[in-house]
Each structure stands twice: as C-alpha cells, then as structure tokens.
Amino acid sequence: MPAKKQIEKAEEVASALGEDISEKFKDALTSANDWKDTAQSYIKDHPATALAGAFLLGVLIAKVARHA
Numbered sequence: 001m002p003a004k005k006q007i008e009k010a011e012e013v014a015s016a017l018g019e020d021i022s023e024k025f026k027d028a029l030t031s032a033n034d035w036k037d038t039a040q041s042y043i044k045d046h047p048a049t050a051l052a053g054a055f056l057l058g059v060l061i062a063k064v065a066r067h068a
Contacts, residue, residue, distance in 0.1 A: 043050040
C-alpha cells in the first residue's frame with residue numbers, strides 16, 4: 001500500500017475516532033448536568049435530609065481516612 005493511501009486511511013480513522021470521542025464527551029456532559037439538576041432539586045425539596053446525608057458521608061470519609 002502506498003504511503004499516500006496509508007496517510008489517507010490514518011486520517012479517516014483519526015477523524016472517525018475524534019467524532020466518536022466528541023459524541024461520548026457530549027453524552028457524558030449531558031448525564032453530569034442531569035445528575036447535577038436532580039441533586040439540586042432534591043436538596044431544595046429535602047434540605048434536612050440532604051444535610052444529614054452530607055454529615056454522615058463526612059463522618060464515613062473521616063473514619064476511612066483515619067484508618068488508612
């Protein structure tokens with residue numbers, strides 16, 4: 001296979017990979033934004049529960065960090 005064809009093939013593959021990665025990044029960003037919106041809504045609707053959960057998570061992380 002001539003070098004020119006190999007270069008063209010490599011460019012096609014790189015372009016396709018770039019498009020795929022770009023699409024996956026957009027999907028991941030959309031999912032992250034959806035999760036953030038859901039979390040914000042929950043916190044607004046249940047502030048005491050969210051605060052208690054955050055406190056307990058902090059206690060758990062502190063215990064794990066202390067024993068590590």
